[in-house]
Amino acid sequence: DAKTTQPPSMDCAEGRAANLPCNHSTISGNEYVYWYRQIHSQGPQYIIHGLKNNETNEMASLIITEDRKSSTLILPHATLRDTAVYYCIVRVSVGNEKLTFGTGTRLTIIP
Amino acid sequence: SAVISQKPSRDICQRGTSLTIQCQVDSQVTMMFWYRQQPGQSLTLIATANQGSEATYESGFVIDKFPISRPNLTFSTLTVSNMSPEDSSIYLCSVADSKYTEAFFGQGTRLTVV
Numbered sequence: 001d002a003k004t005t006q007p008p009s010m011d012c013a014e015g016r017a018a019n020l021p022c023n024h025s026t027i028s029g030n031e032y033v034y035w036y037r038q039i040h041s042q043g044p045q046y047i048i049h050g051l052k053n054n055e056t057n058e059m060a061s062l063i064i065t066e067d068r069k070s071s072t073l074i075l076p077h078a079t080l081r082d083t084a085v086y087y088c089i090v091r092v093s094v095g096n097e098k099l100t101f102g103t104g105t106r107l108t109i110i111p
Numbered sequence: 112s113a114v115i116s117q118k119p120s121r122d123i124c125q126r127g128t129s130l131t132i133q134c135q136v137d138s139q140v141t142m143m144f145w146y147r148q149q150p151g152q153s154l155t156l157i158a159t160a161n162q163g164s165e166a167t168y169e170s171g172f173v174i175d176k177f178p179i180s181r182p183n184l185t186f187s188t189l190t191v192s193n194m195s196p197e198d199s200s201i202y203l204c205s206v207a208d209s210k211y212t213e214a215f216f217g218q219g220t221r222l223t224v225v
Contacts, residue, residue, distance in 0.1 A: 034213070041201075041219075041221070042218055042219070043115075043203055043205075043216030043217050043218050043219050044154070044203075044216045045216070046213035046214070046215070049212065049213065087153070097142075097207065098142070098144055098156055098159060098207070098214075099144075099154075099156075099205070099214055100156070101146075101153045101154040101155075102153060103153050104153060
């Protein structure tokens, strides 16, 4: 699986959009970009994933650059409950493969 | 989605003893994984639990220290053997299957070794 690079920490004001970047410059054509988050003392929670098109669900939006070497997770209206560590992961197949976690970004939402 | 029940949620154990952690999922899944999360660190994969055969361990993890069972497609156990304070971590069970697009995680077992 390709390696990812994320900033170690970010702050965002409550109610504003939180934009979390991820670099994955060695991503292969068949690798997906996944985002998970881990709220303190809980198991990781799936947020969203994509291959090359931008994706949106009820939690977030995922913007993948045209060359697929980087992506941005967007939380449109951050709340205090979004304070967590966010992990960007790239993996080959959808479904039954193990995940390799990097160090992630610790996002703190400021009241 | 898959719902995972992991037991115990936390425990405090004496050094030299062993603890077995259980992971039960509410549907049959192909893949079950065990991760360790040391204090302040990211998740590290310990092994893949294989149904009906020996688990597949990642580099740095051995069967004698972390024996794993997978008797069927909904259940697995991880044992942390001969514990030392360095084994104090959160241990997490994860499941995946081709019928899902994402992996699911249990809430973890917070282990403290004294």
